[in-house]
Amino acid sequence: MDNTRVTRRGRIALTVAAGTVLVAVAAQIPATATATPAAHAGSGATTVTQRSSISVGAYDDSYYEDAIGKTGQDLKNSLHQIISSTQTGKLTYDQVWDALKETDEDPANSANVILLYSGTSQSKNSNGPDPDDWNREHVWAKSHGDFGTATGPGTDIHHLRPSDVSVNSTRGNKDFDKGGTEVGEAPGNFTDDDSFEPRDADKGDVARMILYMAVRYDGDDGFPDLEPNDSVDNGSKPNIGRISVLKQWSQQDPPSTFEKHRNQVIFDKYQHNRNPFIDHPEWVNEIW
Numbered sequence: 001m002d003n004t005r006v007t008r009r010g011r012i013a014l015t016v017a018a019g020t021v022l023v024a025v026a027a028q029i030p031a032t033a034t035a036t037p038a039a040h041a042g043s044g045a046t047t048v049t050q051r052s053s054i055s056v057g058a059y060d061d062s063y064y065e066d067a068i069g070k071t072g073q074d075l076k077n078s079l080h081q082i083i084s085s086t087q088t089g090k091l092t093y094d095q096v097w098d099a100l101k102e103t104d105e106d107p108a109n110s111a112n113v114i115l116l117y118s119g120t121s122q123s124k125n126s127n128g129p130d131p132d133d134w135n136r137e138h139v140w141a142k143s144h145g146d147f148g149t150a151t152g153p154g155t156d157i158h159h160l161r162p163s164d165v166s167v168n169s170t171r172g173n174k175d176f177d178k179g180g181t182e183v184g185e186a187p188g189n190f191t192d193d194d195s196f197e198p199r200d201a202d203k204g205d206v207a208r209m210i211l212y213m214a215v216r217y218d219g220d221d222g223f224p225d226l227e228p229n230d231s232v233d234n235g236s237k238p239n240i241g242r243i244s245v246l247k248q249w250s251q252q253d254p255p256s257t258f259e260k261h262r263n264q265v266i267f268d269k270y271q272h273n274r275n276p277f278i279d280h281p282e283w284v285n286e287i288w
């Protein structure tokens with residue numbers, strides 16, 4: 001997947017260069033350049049996947065320019081600078097309601113949002129306090145660092161998702177780990193005394209949201225330095241575990257079209273920063 005991206009980017013760049021300089025060579029390049037995408041489409045990839053692959057290439061040359069080629073702590077520091085300095089949009093907690101109605105809209109029904117954990121499609125207007133309403137789930141539980149709902153990490157929609165009220169309550173402020181008993185109202189999710197395991201389709205989303213928060217919040221803007229660790233008993237510390245499991249989940253459940261779309265809506269319309277791990281899931285292992 002990632003090799004394909006790099007290859008395609010390389011070919012696109014080559015085509016442009018050839019087209020502008022070497023007319024004779026350029027006549028042969030496009031035939032080569034179309035070979036890989038055609039084979040890719042034939043193997044079941046959708047048009048949307050191809051388009052987002054190309055758009056990531058565009059962001060590499062602009063949005064991620066300073067981070068490209070870096071590894072480890074250097075990469076993390078660079079991404080922190082990028083996603084902090086470009087976050088020119090910051091929401092109030094009240095504005096989060098309407099934002100989530102757009103970022104998490106059901107692509108099959110524009111009157112609905114899709115809920116995290118349960119995966120159900122539910123009316124945008126059924127947000128509220130009742131057990132079967134949806135509310136604003138802080139995937140990075142706000143008690144972990146005690147940042148509340150002031151504008152900042154508590155209103156950062158990169159980690160806020162619509163969720164069934166009682167399922168949200170079941171997750172509570174637990175760390176993430178495997179195991180437990182199945183959540184009756186949200187099959188495929190499991191929980192025990194000290195941890196919560198989201199259903200398979202949400203595992204990677206949860207991992208990438210947690211790791212976005214770890215990079216975005218480094219203690220330099222009046223909020224705690226959020227970091228993952230490998231524990232499940234973090235309580236109110238600004239940590240969430242378990243990183244070893246989150247890394248597995250990120251690999252197991254790669255970014256979906258839905259996840260890429262919400263990243264794009266947040267970038268275009270609300271916060272103007274991006275979740276680097278949705279654009280470059282391989283950066284998870286580069287940093288942790």
Ligand SMILES: [Ca+2]
Binds near residue numbers: 200201202204254256
């Ligand atoms: Ca997913």
Ligand SMILES: [Ca+2]
Binds near residue numbers: 215217218219226
């Ligand atoms: Ca941090």
